[in-house]
Amino acid sequence: MKVLKFGGTSVASAKNIRLVKDIVAKSKTERIIVVVSALGGITDLLLNTARLASQQNSDYKSILKEIEERHLNTVKELIPVQSQSGILSKVKSELNTLETLLEGAFLIGEITPKLSDKIVSYGELLSSYIISKYFQEQGVSTSYADSRELIKTNDTNGKAVVNFDKTNTNCSTFVDQTDTQVLVMAGFIASSDNGNLTTLGRGGSDYTAAIVAAAVNANILEIWTDVSGMYTANPKLVKQAKAIPQISYEEAMELSHFGAKVLYPPTIQPVLSKGIPICIKNTFEPKKEGTLITKNKNINGRTVRGITHIENIALLSLEGPGMVGIPGISKRFFEELSTSDISVVLITQASSEHSICVGISIYDVEKAVSTVNRAFAYEMEREKIKPIIAEMDLAIVALVGDNMKKHQGLSGKMFSTLGKNNVNIRAIAQGASERNISAVVNKNDVKKALNALHEAFFEENIKQLNLFVMGVGNVGSKFIAQLRQQKKYLKEQLKLNVRIIGISNSRTMAFDDNGIDLNNWESILKNGLKADKTNFFDTVQELNYRNSIFVDNTASEEVAATYNTYLANSISVVTCNKIACSSEYSNYSALKELARIYNAPFLFETNVGAGLPIIDTLKHLVASGDEILKIQAVLSGSLNFVFNNFNDKTTFHDVVKKAQKEGYTEPDPKIDLSGIDVMRKILILARESGKQLEIDAIENQSFLPKESLETNNNTDFFASLKKYEAEFQKIYAAAAAKDSKLKYVARFEEGKASVGLQEIPKGHDFYNLEGSDNIVLFYTKRYPDQPMIIKGAGAGADVTASGIFADIVRIGNF
Incomplete structure (x- = not known):
């Protein structure tokens, strides 16, 4: 013999009840006891009617009408017309009694625990009666068992204590004296020795089934619900949660006590002493295995179940x-x-x-x-x-x-x-x-x-990273393209599931809890909400995802000013924006401290050298105990591109214009040509070397005329370049006469830093630096004469995006 319990969702409608019948009918030889809950949602409606009636609120009548219609319609859908009359009459009679009870609560303006039990019991009484009649009409050999006569308790209302001696005798005797294959009974309800109706507590239908299973020494207790077993976590909150194939009684009790609602906590106790297994099954996917609850067989299995x-x-x-x-x-x-x-x-x-x-x-x-x-x-x-x-x-x-x-x-x-x-x-x-x-x-x-x-x-060490990306221009769009291309590789090879949850430009922003479709992000962003940096952060905080990373692909001072709020909420920051790390030392230091305190990585590899591992290498040198003696570097891919292409056959204006068009300079090229960008970079390297330095302490030997530096827009700036073309040609000619090349060089030594245009002779490490490449020479105690050299492409959206990408992977590997 086996006991099957069907929960409220399993019997919520005529359609679902038909599924229940199919499940029961498959056991053609074995005897079955079927324990059913109230139709889905009815218990809550009954409790609500009782509450409103006790408050003398006549709205309870409309809810009672809904309860009546649910049950009568279920009968009409399940039972052939010629057989409906007697069943409808019985259901209406029970509903009339329920109405009388509610009228009493309305008149006296209160509800006692005893009356509450009576009112709420009608859910199970009606469902079990209707289902038993439906089984009979479908040719299933079925008897109806009144739970009030079988399950005996004390007189406590709301959560009565079972008298197992009497209950066991009643159940076993009833089963022995009944010869039908199927017995249908209501869960949740019982009665005291005095004949007063009692209930077993919310969720008590599971408990009823366990009590009966133990009383009749069933082979198995099956709990049929709307999920395929007990899960590793609540699947509504954790999408990666999986059904647990087998679990011990003790583990199941712990899980059910701590909120695993698929099983009412007291259910396990009656069957535990007799070793009767429990199987949690899905009414809507009956072929799935579900979860089998038995004595501990997880001896060599997972530690956490x-x-x-x-x-x-x-x-x-x-x-x-x-x-x-x-x-x-x-x-x-x-x-x-x-x-x-x-x-x-x-x-x-x-x-x-x-x-x-x-x-x-x-x-x-x-x-x-x-x-x-x-x-x-x-x-x-x-x-x-x-x-x-x-x-x-x-x-x-x-x-x-x-x-x-x-x-x-x-x-x-x-x-x-x-x-x-x-x-x-x-x-x-x-x-x-x-x-x-x-x-x-x-x-x-x-x-x-x-x-x-x-x-x-x-999750087999697959780590999910949730990105919130601000800035989708040259760098941002390239980054998204790289992520789209490498998403599968990251998951399969690096065990990283990287998702973009939020995205923003200066006009709009968009969010998707499940991850933004990277094939359609432009359209999604276009149709998004109005961009707002405060609202963007508030949404990131409200979503409250694990492993959250804020990615700044802008050059905005306003965006850089928000890093502290992200870090202070344990949200990592990855940025190619140099403003924060080249601001006042106190701000730079505070951001680094926030990252340490809140365990939120603050990575900015692309601040210097785009995708080159300059900062990362410097960090490793310092961490290993080496001391930085001197840094010499060409740190502006933009300026290197400009001076590699400028000669007596071109104009300085045209070369700078080309650099801007191809994305080598900032949108405002004066940032690059004035030397401020290089100043920021050498400042960051000096700070990462362990030195406290402010940007105004860096000597800037600018080659631009004062008029060019004082322009307020790109139009005036480019006009000034044309005006001073002769000056630029003189600079080129002077270097060419010495067979030297022009390079914009940054230096840091003995606590002092400087940037400026220099004539580089043949044989120097900087001489053959081509295109937009960068080069850094680290002279340290370990590399005093022959420096450590890092060289490669130091500008361009693709390599900068790859540097952003690399920082995100670093966080994933922390």
């Missing part, structure tokens, strides 16, 4: 010097909570005995605070104990697994993963069995916490 959570938690803290060394404080505290029928879901106490912290439902907070403050009023008046402190808007996240016991590093991995994603832990608890590690976090961090932990423990 599931990640779950409980929402709507509050922390109560009782603390004060009067608790230290005083016996009985804990006893009094918990007695008061127990007497007030307040369930404690988490306990933690400091070894100093100075405080006790418990987690309870937020709905019990007001009662708990009042009760405890009253109980300890004497101590509080004498300031031995502080008034109770309640922290709201929290949730509990828990790792569960039999094999977690004595497995080193799990707690560290859990807390490290949460810490890296700025999930603040308010309290922790771990039972002596080591089967569960729980952490109390802010409720707004639950989704991020679950996804981060699931990624760490279940």
Whole structure:
């Protein structure tokens, strides 16, 4: 014999009930007990009618009408017309009684627990009756079993305690005396020895099925619901969650207690002692395996079997010097909570005995605070104990697994993963069995916490990076193209799942929780919201994704000023924008410190040399204990391009114009030609070498005429270049006469830095630097005579985008 329980979603409609019949009918030889819940949503409607009636709100009648129509329509859809009369009459009679009960609550203006049980019981009473009649009409050998006669409890209403001796006898006797293949009965409801109707608590239909399965020594208990088993995490919050094929009773109890709603927590206890397996199955996908719950067979399996959570938690803290060394404080505290029928879901106490912290439902907070403050009023008046402190808007996240016991590093991995994603832990608890590690976090961090932990423990080391990209011009568009091209490679080879969640230019911005379609991003952005830097950040923070990275592809000072807000919220920053790192040293230092404090990488490799690994190499030299003695560099790909193409057969104006057109210069080419861009770069290298330096301390030996430097727009700037063409030709001629080439060189030595145009003779490392290439010479204690040289393309959208790309991969590998 086996017991099948079908939940509310499984019997929510006539269509679903037909699926239930098909599942039951497949067991043609084995006897079956079918336990059913109320039609989906009916229990909530019944509770709502009771609440409104007790408030003397006549709106309960319209809800009652909806309940009536749901049941009558279900009968009409399932039962042939010629057989409907008697069934409809019975259903209407029951609904009339329900109406009378609600009228009574309306008249007296209150509802007692006893009356509430009676009202809410009609959901299961009606569904089980209708389903049993439908089975009979379909030729299934079926009997109806009245749960009130079989399941016996005490007189407690709302969550009655089962009398197992009487219940077991009733169930086994009824089964023995009934010869039909299928027995249909209502879940959730029972009765006391006095004949009063009782209920087994919300979700009690699972419990009913387990009680019956144990009573009749069933071969298996099948819980049919709308998901294919118990999952590694809530699939509604963690899309990568997977069904767990097999799990132990103890693991299932932990998961169900900590919010895995697929199974009512008390369900396991009745079948555990008899070793009856439980199978969680999906009514809508019956061929899927589901989850089998048995004795522990995960001996050599995963340490963590599931990640779950409980929402709507509050922390109560009782603390004060009067608790230290005083016996009985804990006893009094918990007695008061127990007497007030307040369930404690988490306990933690400091070894100093100075405080006790418990987690309870937020709905019990007001009662708990009042009760405890009253109980300890004497101590509080004498300031031995502080008034109770309640922290709201929290949730509990828990790792569960039999094999977690004595497995080193799990707690560290859990807390490290949460810490890296700025999930603040308010309290922790771990039972002596080591089967569960729980952490109390802010409720707004639950989704991020679950996804981060699931990624760490279940996703085969595939790390998801969530990007928020600002700036989609030359560099930004190239970056997106590179990401689109390499997305599959990143996932397969580097185990990185990189998604762009948000994107913005100066006009519009767009977001997609599932990742923006990189084949259609331009159209998505065009039809997006009005761009706003504050709203962009607010959305990033509201989405609260793990491994979030803000990518700045702009040259905007306003955007650079927002880095601190991202870093302070544990959102990494990757940028090719040099403004932040070349601003006041105090700001640069503060950003680096924020990155350290909040464990949010701040990477800006492309600030110097585009995609060349200049800054990264410098960091490694310093980290390994080397000391930078001198830096000589050609750091402007733009200026190198200009002076490699300028000669006596061209004009300086035309060469600069070409450099701008091909994307080698900033939109305002004066930034490059004035030397300010190179000043920023050598400043950043000096700072990364460990030196405190401000940009106004750098000597700038500009080759541009004063009039060109003082222009306010590109039109005037280019006009000035034409005006001073003769001056530029003189500079070229002087270098050519010495068989030298013009290079714009940056130097840093003995704490001083300078930039300027220099004549480079043959044989020098800079002489043959072609096109827009950059070159850096690092003279260090380890490389005092022959410098470490880094050389390559140092300008252009493609190589800059690749540098951005490389920084994101670095973060992925942290």
